[in-house]
Structures are given as C-alpha cells and as structure tokens.
Amino acid sequence: MRHWLLACALAGMLAMPACYTSHTVKVEPVEVKPIHITMDINIKIDREVDDFFSEVEKKAAEPNPGAPTAPASPSSPSSGEQK
Amino acid sequence: MNARCPKAVFSLGLCAAILGAMAAAACADTKEQIVERMAKRLAAVKQYKAEGKIGETFDGLVDAVRAQYLDDATLRKLVADENTDRKAFYILGAEKYGVTPEVFALSAGRRNFREARPEDWLRPKDGKWVQKKDLKE
Numbered sequence: 282m283r284h285w286l287l288a289c290a291l292a293g294m295l296a297m298p299a300c301y302t303s304h305t306v307k308v309e310p311v312e313v314k315p316i317h318i319t320m321d322i323n324i325k326i327d328r329e330v331d332d333f334f335s336e337v338e339k340k341a342a343e344p345n346p347g348a349p350t351a352p353a354s355p356s357s358p359s360s361g362e363q364k
Numbered sequence: 365m366n367a368r369c370p371k372a373v374f375s376l377g378l379c380a381a382i383l384g385a386m387a388a389a390a391c392a393d394t395k396e397q398i399v400e401r402m403a404k405r406l407a408a409v410k411q412y413k414a415e416g417k418i419g420e421t422f423d424g425l426v427d428a429v430r431a432q433y434l435d436d437a438t439l440r441k442l443v444a445d446e447n448t449d450r451k452a453f454y455i456l457g458a459e460k461y462g463v464t465p466e467v468f469a470l471s472a473g474r475r476n477f478r479e480a481r482p483e484d485w486l487r488p489k490d491g492k493w494v495q496k497k498d499l500k501e
Binding site: 325330334338 | 461
C-alpha cells in the first residue's frame, strides 16, 4: 500500500509539468499619435498661410499702405489667351 | 611654424562665422516687412490678374500667363518681387514649424486657387494655364 501511494505521488509529480502551458501574446503598439501631429501641423500651416494673405489684404485696404504701383492704363482682359 | 597660428586662424574663422550669422539674421526680413511690401504691391497684382496677364501657380507663386507679357518690365519686376517676398514668407514659416518651404508653398497654392475669382488664371501641376471657371478638380 505504501509503495502504491509513493508510486502515485511520483507519477503525479512527473505529470505536473505537462499541465503547465505558457502563452506569450505579443501585441504591436498602435501608434496613432504621429498621424495626429502631422494633421495638426498641416492645419496650423494652412491657417498661418491664410492669415498671412488675409493680413496682406487687410494692410492693403488700410488708408495709406503706400503708393500703389498698379499699371496706369489697364488694357482689356485677355481671357482665352494662353502661354 | 608657430604653434599659436592654427589657434589664431580658428579664432578668426569662428569670429567670421559668428559675424556672418549675425549679419544674415539682421538682413532677414520679418513677416511684417514682407506683409508691408506685398500690401503695397497688391493693387498692381490684382490689376494684372484682372487683365489676365498674371495668375497663380499651384506652388504658391505668381507668373505671367503668356511669356510675351514678361516683355513688360513693370510686370516682370512685379512678378519677381512678389515671388521673392512669397518665398521669404514660406522660408520663415517653414523654419517656424520645422517643415520644408515647399509645404508652405503648396498650402499657399491651394489657398490662392480656392480664393481666386472664376475669371482668374491658374496654373495647376500639369503646367497648363486655365481659368478657374474651367478648372477641373
């Protein structure tokens, strides 16, 4: 009986490592930040450009931005002409 | 040869480089100066645009719609001055945001195409002048 119990315990000890399983799940990090940064910069650049040209328009509309250098005698619009 | 000589040359070179950088910084236009000059020029730019002689390009510049229009010295100077100022602004902006000036130029091109009037002449990437009303997106 004693031998029988010892054999069972030994068999159990030997069988235990078989129950052990190891799973390594590697999840790639989802990098969204740079896309947001790029979009943010593009929006800022578009706004900066828009503000710049608006500022030029605004300045030109001021009473005395300087002597305008527009051509003295405008000719008729040459629509339809191409290089 | 005197051992001090390389040191002196190096020091002189360093001083020259620092002075050069300071001079370049002093000569660089500020955004306000560029705006001021472009504002003074705007009436003439609009006039030539209305005449169909100059138009906007996709890369944020202006150019003569026909090569012969560049025979007019006033127009030629206007185009050159306008583009010099625009490029200066694109460089300033690019330095501020850490991008290339082309990014700013293309943004300006998109903006100016959008703001153009139907009869204004535009030159898209294909290089062919077209009036905005005939422009196919």
